[in-house]
Amino acid sequence: MTDAPETPAAQPVPDPAAAGQRCGLIAIVGKPNVGKSTLLNALVQQKISITSNKAQTTRHRITGIRTVGKAQFVFVDTPGFQTRHNTALNKSLNKTVLGAVGDVDLVLFVVEAGKFLPADAKVLELLKPGIPALLVANKLDEVHRRGDIAPWLQEMQKRHAFTEFVPMSAKNAKDVERLFGICEKYLPEQPFWYAPDELTDRSEKFLASETVREKLFRFTGDELPYTSTVVIDKFEEEPSPKHGRMVKIAATIVVERDGHKAMVIGDKGERLKRIGTEARQELEKLMGAKVFLELWVKVRSGWADDEARVRSFGYE
Numbered sequence: 510m511t512d513a514p515e516t517p518a519a520q521p522v523p524d525p526a527a528a529g530q531r532c533g534l535i536a537i538v539g540k541p542n543v544g545k546s547t548l549l550n551a552l553v554q555q556k557i558s559i560t561s562n563k564a565q566t567t568r569h570r571i572t573g574i575r576t577v578g579k580a581q582f583v584f585v586d587t588p589g590f591q592t593r594h595n596t597a598l599n600k601s602l603n604k605t606v607l608g609a610v611g612d613v614d615l616v617l618f619v620v621e622a623g624k625f626l627p628a629d630a631k632v633l634e635l636l637k638p639g640i641p642a643l644l645v646a647n648k649l650d651e652v653h654r655r656g657d658i659a660p661w662l663q664e665m666q667k668r669h670a671f672t673e674f675v676p677m678s679a680k681n682a683k684d685v686e687r688l689f690g691i692c693e694k695y696l697p698e699q700p701f702w703y704a705p706d707e708l709t710d711r712s713e714k715f716l717a718s719e720t721v722r723e724k725l726f727r728f729t730g731d732e733l734p735y736t737s738t739v740v741i742d743k744f745e746e747e748p749s750p751k752h753g754r755m756v757k758i759a760a761t762i763v764v765e766r767d768g769h770k771a772m773v774i775g776d777k778g779e780r781l782k783r784i785g786t787e788a789r790q791e792l793e794k795l796m797g798a799k800v801f802l803e804l805w806v807k808v809r810s811g812w813a814d815d816e817a818r819v820r821s822f823g824y825e
């Protein structure tokens with residue numbers, strides 16, 4: 510006699526779509542200005558992390574997500590590793606870098622092709638044995654004597670047990686696509702963590718402060734110290750029959766000296782106005798909303814040295 514089938518115990522239902530999926534964390538590390546943000550943005554195909562030619566513009570741990578076929582790549586961008594100054598802000602940045610390289614499936618160690626400076630060595634020291642690391646030799650387009658690259662790669666192999674070398678340019682779309690194929694095999698087989706169309710888990714409020722900060726540095730050039738920051742004071746969404754979505758944002762640009770404040774405001778307020786207009790236009794595109802952006806400039810001297818204040822501005 511066969512037993513009548515009983516009500517089956519609750520069991521996780523295997524999702525057929527998840528079969529063969531790979532998903533994992535990839536940290537992009539390197540000294541300031543080697544092209545980490547440019548690479549991340551090219552990989553996720555949208556401006557997530559801000560870039561500028563001023564060193565040390567990336568301060569937060571930013572994730573970008575990209576799903577290609579059966580593989581989901583979750584990228585962790587890290588701030589440029591600070592070696593020169595020992596302020597509270599720098600200590601907080603270094604902690605973020607250390608956190609990022611410890612718990613990932615793959616590390617992309619980015620350097621400028623053909624170069625290896627003491628600041629690169631400092632970052633290399635952080636790589637943990639046991640976590641595969643690729644050497645991304647970026648800015649290959651700037652290397653005029655390609656023959657110099659092979660001996661340089663041999664030198665690099667002696668410095669660390671890199672699993673692969675990837676000479677490339679973050680500005681070349683073909684190189685960037687090739688990098689996905691190279692990275693895929695390092696991701697563990699497991700179901701996706703995010704929906705395939707998700708690009709970042711950062712909030713719109715965070716994107717707003719990053720966008721204002723990017724315009725701030727773009728329009729002040731090299732004159733403004735990187736300790737200047739942006740704090741979002743208000744971020745309110747209101748329904749609008751006319752525009753669909755409407756967001757009101759108030760932000761404060763915090764600088765260290767009166768002279769910097771004058772620099773940000775510009776002649777008759779022209780520069781601040783341009784920063785505001787460009788940031789607003791970009792945010793409207795990013796968020797698909799009508800944006801009202803109000804900008805203020807405040808002087809808080811010595812904030813980068815004051816740990817409590819660094820925390821209050823959102824850097825852990």
Ligand SMILES: Nc1nc2c(ncn2[C@@H]2O[C@H](COP(=O)(O)OP(=O)(O)OP(=O)(O)O)[C@@H](O)[C@H]2O)c(=O)[nH]1
Nearest residue numbers: 541542543544545546547564565567589648678679
């Ligand atoms: N020629 C060339 N320039 C590049 C390439 N990748 C990045 N750059 C430039 O290098 C500069 C620095 O790039 P970022 O992406 O801001 O560098 P980063 O490593 O994120 O810098 P931090 O935020 O300071 O840590 C920018 O001017 C980029 O346009 C590349 O492949 N070729």
